[in-house]
Amino acid sequence: MPLIDSYQRRIDYLRISITDRCNLNCFYCRPLGGLPFIPHEMILRYEEILRVVKVAVELGVRKARVTGGEPLMRRGVVDFISRLSCAGLEDLGLTTNGILLKDFARPLREAGLSRVNISLDSLDPRNYQRITGSDRLKEVLAGIESAEEAGFNKIKINTVLLRENNETEILNFAELAFSRGLEVRFIEYMPYLNGKEWQKDLFLKAEEVKKVINSRFSLGPVEPQEKPGVAEMYRMKGGRGTIGFISSISRHFCGRCNRIRLTSDGKLRNCLYSDEEIDLRGPLRGGVSDPELAEIIRRSVQTKPERRPNFSDSSRKCTRTMDLIGG
Ligand code: SAM
Numbered sequence: 242m243p244l245i246d247s248y249q250r251r252i253d254y255l256r257i258s259i260t261d262r263c264n265l266n267c268f269y270c271r272p273l274g275g276l277p278f279i280p281h282e283m284i285l286r287y288e289e290i291l292r293v294v295k296v297a298v299e300l301g302v303r304k305a306r307v308t309g310g311e312p313l314m315r316r317g318v319v320d321f322i323s324r325l326s327c328a329g330l331e332d333l334g335l336t337t338n339g340i341l342l343k344d345f346a347r348p349l350r351e352a353g354l355s356r357v358n359i360s361l362d363s364l365d366p367r368n369y370q371r372i373t374g375s376d377r378l379k380e381v382l383a384g385i386e387s388a389e390e391a392g393f394n395k396i397k398i399n400t401v402l403l404r405e406n407n408e409t410e411i412l413n414f415a416e417l418a419f420s421r422g423l424e425v426r427f428i429e430y431m432p433y434l435n436g437k438e439w440q441k442d443l444f445l446k447a448e449e450v451k452k453v454i455n456s457r458f459s460l461g462p463v464e465p466q467e468k469p470g471v472a473e474m475y476r477m478k479g480g481r482g483t484i485g486f487i488s489s490i491s492r493h494f495c496g497r498c499n500r501i502r503l504t505s506d507g508k509l510r511n512c513l514y515s516d517e518e519i520d521l522r523g524p525l526r527g528g529v530s531d532p533e534l535a536e537i538i539r540r541s542v543q544t545k546p547e548r549r550p551n552f553s554d555s556s557r558k559c560t561r562t563m564d565l566i567g568g
Pocket of ligand 1: 263269270308309311312337338359361399401428430431432
């Protein structure tokens with residue numbers, strides 16, 4: 242029996258966070274002096290993650306994406322990917338900030354990774370430093386080149402746009418997509434700062450971004466439309482690139498959500514925006530059987546909310562930041 246939630250959505254996509262550690266301190270994600278790292282023994286071992294994946298695949302999960310924290314910081318990640326690529330999934334991706342990608346791209350591709358998403362919020366070294374707290378932009382750009390050379394099926398650049406931070410770079414990102422044939426996706430900034438108010442003044446609506454791009458480039462619909470995903474996709478007339486808009490805030494896509502998430506400390510989350518979690522680490526270490534594990538996963542899917550909460554409620558605070566959930 243496939244995993245179908247109580248709103249008839251088929252759940253076939255698992256996001257797997259393998260670490261809460263990161264080599265960047267993006268101010269909107271994990272500001273310096275943020276939360277302490279999760280103790281090592283509380284992080285799921287690769288064997289434990291693979292066991293969850295095996296059971297999830299038996300329940301009809303077909304697609305997985307490895308994330309973090311920064312997944313390339315965890316020791317043994319290439320070997321883990323090669324084991325994951327034999328777990329019966331049809332599609333395996335990874336999301337990275339690209340800093341370590343230069344050396345990892347080819348080994349990851351050879352290990353069976355098919356897609357890579359690279360998060361990059363600025364193409365300007367000073368701006369990059371301001372947003373991420375790091376001066377390693379050059380390494381990210383070298384990482385993108387290595388990924389292109391390694392022959393991944395799909396390379397996507399994910400850019401969170403933040404008013405008065407990188408909004409002046411919209412056309413530079415569009416130009417990157419146009420000239421290099423990359424897929425650049427602009428993501429709306431979401432309220433995820435543990436214990437802090439959402440910095441609403443940073444929010445930039447996808448529609449505004451689209452207008453800026455249309456002032457220079459001509460966007461046309463992607464034909465044939467790919468299976469509807471979270472991004473609204475456009476091709477760039479006269480160039481090879483594509484542009485996507487992920488309007489998580491201005492236009493939610495909960496009706497099409499097919500995801501569940503496994504955090505690095507072994508919690509199953511059925512919605513990025515809900516704080517409800519089911520613990521898998523305890524059962525995994527307590528000798529749970531595969532059918533019992535399957536039942537826990539089913540239970541989590543059954544309680545998946547119909548849609549995300551209303552963010553205009555400014556009193557709402559999420560207990561985890563994105564790096565702790567696995568963005
Ligand atoms: N380290 C990896 C990376 O950089 O891609 C994976 C983890 S990171 C948390 C995943 C993505 O979440 C990044 O693209 C980051 O920009 C995004 N992110 C973090 N906080 C966010 C927020 N408040 N709103 C929107 N995206 C956010």
